[in-house]
Amino acid sequence: MTQHAITVLGHDRPGIIAQTTALLADLGLNIEDTSMTLLRGHFAMTLVCAGGATEGRIAGALEELSADGTLTVTVREVPDEHAGAAAGAPYVLTVHGGDRPGIVSTVVGVVAEVGGNVTDLTTRLSGDLYVLLAEVDLPTTVDVDALRAALDSAADALGVGVTLRAAETDEL
Incomplete structure (x- = not known):
């Protein structure tokens, strides 16, 4: 097989x-x-x-x-690699704002810097509005408030809004 x-x-x-x-x-x-x-x-x-x-x-x-x-x-x-239970905690990351280059790389880069793993990512452009929705697994050791602050700083530099919230089990 x-x-x-x-x-x-x-x-x-x-x-x-x-x-x-x-x-x-x-x-x-x-x-x-x-x-x-x-x-x-x-x-x-x-x-x-x-x-x-x-x-x-x-x-x-x-x-x-x-x-x-x-x-x-x-x-x-x-290779046959079955996904095991996530080692971290599931979160939902959303970004919305005016379209411009660098949104995805900047925001997911902030998540990667703390060892977070993006497990699903969708983006859509509707007119001038750019929307990103991502599921991320964060290590249990991550300071989520500090990560939110880093994401807010990156979003401000991009001119977009960002939210990070714990995912409910039935959402994933």
Whole structure:
């Protein structure tokens, strides 16, 4: 039994998920983790699947997805690494404000400096409003008030607002 990471990227159209997952099911692969979204009209999906099919066999089966040139598909074997319980505490980080370069790198850099790990991140641009929503795991030793102060300072320099709050279990 092996695990493979599969990405499907390109112009959105109805049926991409159905077609991709049907091809994987036909190979006897079990879909263990996925993330799918639209990014400015472009479809983006990452899956981690487990099963007995080889990388070459999976890539061959998925070739029909990219036949018309509108989608790009990659397949890569990955080690079997099951996520254990988070070592830290879960938090939700939000940023909103005028769009500009450097928002993501600056804010997640502040989190990384204290050993925090971003486990999920979504950004959206709606007109001139930029919104970032991230789930982060913070080490239990982090001084959360000091981290909030550092995030506030970074946000002020960027001209955006930021919040960091403990995540409720049912939110994740």
